[in-house]
Amino acid sequence: MTPWSRIRAETLAPEPFPERAAIARSAAGIGLYAGAFGITFGAVATRSGLSVTQAVTLSAVMCTGASQFALVGVLAAGGSPLAGLSAALLLGLRNAFYGVPVTRILRPRGLRRIWTAQLVVDESTAMAVAYRNPRAGRYAFLATGIALYAMWTLGTLAGALIGSGIDTSALGLDAAAPAIFLALLWPQLSGDRGRTVALGAAVVALGLVRFVPAGLPIIAATAVAILAGFLPTRRRRKPQGR
């Protein structure tokens, strides 16, 4: 274990850390894609019947892509507002759990919690936990979170403004959301439990789409995760000779 990980981030001298340039590059890349994805969301939202202000409010206040697409998708499919609301909240629930590693790395106190919370999303959390040096983790979280928040909101505004002028399906933008969700989900599919949950969730969701209102299949799929999470872990044999 490096001495870094045992020292509280606040007490460190402001020395440069080696990962800084690489983190900044990754954060810029994520910001770029967040901008493009934001344009997609803005266009999809206004085409689903939301106003420009409503679309931008979602990105600036909710700021969690999957929940936003789920809400807009349910409303566009004629689902009830309550189904859309529950789908958005249940998908947003994971951000509460992301708060655990983020709090450990950033240790936000008082008012800093208010804006730290807003930056908690899949990408910023993944970046924060990727580094063992806590200063690098902190920098990764803030750089990614701020780039993403700014670009996502600005992108949404741009997409919402030109939304009626661009043909989202001609540009292939309807493939954007499922492709990004697959990309976010991908690392989790390398484990047995993750793969089983994904398969179960796919079966449950597809089994239900015919029979229940839009949004509910996504909520029902959480049962698979809860079941798998609360089942006792299979005892694994320890590797020999180590």
Added chain:
Amino acid sequence: MTTVWVTVLAASLGCYGLKLVGVSLPESVLNHPRVQRTAGLLPVAMLTALVVTDLFDANRRYTADWHTLAGVAVGAIALRLGRSPVVVFLLAIATTAVTRLI
């Protein structure tokens, strides 16, 4: 206020509130191994459900749009080759757009 506005605001403030709860709770509360495990699996289940309903749920009749499907399939190949989400995003929309032209 319209129903849409109420839904937008309630969902936005609710989702922000969940983030705030996450960075405000003492670690011990969310640190339980089963809660941690479920927290990791929730996005897997929900993102999978979103992907499959996006792809196969056209008007609730299990019809797929082959152009979108092709785009996401190319994205999956890119992921398999270890490409970043940016590349996956660009390849998926480009593939879908090009197959629509044909």
